[in-house]
Amino acid sequence: MALRRAVSEGIVLLCHDVLAELQDVLERQKFRRYVREETIANFLLALSDDGFLIEVDVEITAFRDPKDDKSLSLAMSGGATHIVTGD
Numbered sequence: 651m652a653l654r655r656a657v658s659e660g661i662v663l664l665c666h667d668v669l670a671e672l673q674d675v676l677e678r679q680k681f682r683r684y685v686r687e688e689t690i691a692n693f694l695l696a697l698s699d700d701g702f703l704i705e706v707d708v709e710i711t712a713f714r715d716p717k718d719d720k721s722l723s724l725a726m727s728g729g730a731t732h733i734v735t736g737d
Contacts (some may be wrong), residue, residue, distance in 0.1 A: 652722055652734045653697075653734065654733055656684075656732075657700045657701075659708055660698070660731075660732070661701075661702050662700060662701040662702065663701065663702055663704055663724055663725065663728035663730055664697070664698065664702065664703050664704070664724075664729075665703065665704055665705070665706045665720075665724050666703075666719065667706070667720050667724075668669070668724055669694065669697075669698065670699075671684050671717060671720065672694065673674040676690045676693075676694075677690060687709045694726035702728070703726070704724070704727055705726055706720075706723050706727045708723050708726040708727045709723055710723045710726060718735075721733060721735055
């Protein structure tokens with residue numbers, strides 16, 4: 651629901667690192683019984699089409715988990731007003 655709203659009401663910022671991490675997570679074995687590989691590929695393609703791919707030029711190191719730093723770095727680089735994550 652949050653992603654659908656973000657796409658319809660705003661601009662979804664993406665970078666290659668965040669897309670790669672999302673793909674890695676979605677392709678984990680534990681999701682296989684819920685989502686087919688083809689559905690994941692279609693979702694990532696649609697997200698890439700709907701999102702705005704940017705070059706991250708700000709590096710943030712604020713969190714215990716460096717993977718979370720990627721999201722904040724992306725937001726800062728793109729001038730985001732909101733951040734939507736699963737954490």
